[in-house]
Amino acid sequence: MTPLRTRAAAYFRSLQDTICSALEALDGAGRFREDAWQREGGGGGRSRVLAEGAVFEKAGVNFSEVFGQMALEFAKQVPGEGLDFTAAGISLVLHPRNPFVPTVHANFRFLTKGEKQWFGGGADLTPYYPFRDDVIHFHRSWRDVCRRHAGTVDYARFKKWCDDYFYLPHRSEPRGVGGIFFDYLEGDLERLFAFVRDCGDTFLEAYLPITRRRKDLPYGERERAFQEFRRGRYVEFNLLYDRGTLFGLKTGGRTESILMSLPPVVRWYYDYRPEPGSREAELYETYLKPHDWAAEA
Secondary structure (H helix, E strand, C coil): CCCHHHHHHHHHHHHHHHHHHHHHHHHCCCCCEEEEEECCCCEEEEEEEEECCCCEEEEEEEEEEEEEECCHHHHCCCCCCCCEEEEEEEEEEEEECCCCCCEEEEEEEEEEECCEEEEEEEEEEECCCCCHHHHHHHHHHHHHHHHHCECCECHHHHHHHHHHHCEECCCCEECCCEEEEEEEECCCHHHHHHHHHHHHHHHHHHHHHHHHHHCCCCCCHHHHHHHHHHHHHHHHHHHHCCHHHHHHHHCCCCHHHHHHHCCCCCCCCCCCCCCCCCHHHHHHHHHCCCCCHHHCC
16 A cells, blocks of 8 residues: 555645635635745645735645654654654645635644654634634534544544644733644544545635635725734744744745745734724634634524
């Protein structure tokens, strides 16, 4: 049988094609620019970025398959013996233009180090002006994937893992409304690969219906300014805490590809406080708190 690493890389590469085609069709105006790159030390990838589209102000969908040796200090933080590693995966971040369309992130990957092999990944939603139906739809999509693989994975565990992971300790607040997150999944790797493929195949149906519902809603400068302010939290998390960003930078990845997740326009306000009773306050008071959205009626 073809090695799992090879099959996983082929799937992630194909998934990049599928997702990019769907996003271009939805956007209608923007097209992805592709940069193929080689990593010094082994491997490479394809970075695709759509900028200044009709729907997406910036959308990045990256595929990479790299190998080589980790720096000694970084290797101590990763399971497995020695310095040799391989990693294949897809990572995407979509920053829509309309503040009523949420930003979304997803990542699926397969890594090896020494004798260790594992899958990681997940998907999470970062709305600026949340709609209850959208949040429920997103969470139910991932709950249903996990249910299809009951006995192999656990939705409640992965949901909590996501809530805990996408959290900014210095702000004492979540980055968004969560989704699922998992890492270092070992054991029956074939079953786990089936689960990861199901996750990848579910991404578009979890996110595109939300985008279609909200992309043409009218908005003004107030909504745009709040979107740009909340994007600042996205930047802070990715640069301070995100494992994928840190892994890429510490293993000699391509900096432009690693930082494609950052939004194009951001602003920071000093000591911002939302107006009581406003839509902006609703984000903080209702949605930036862990909640079992998939169980909502």
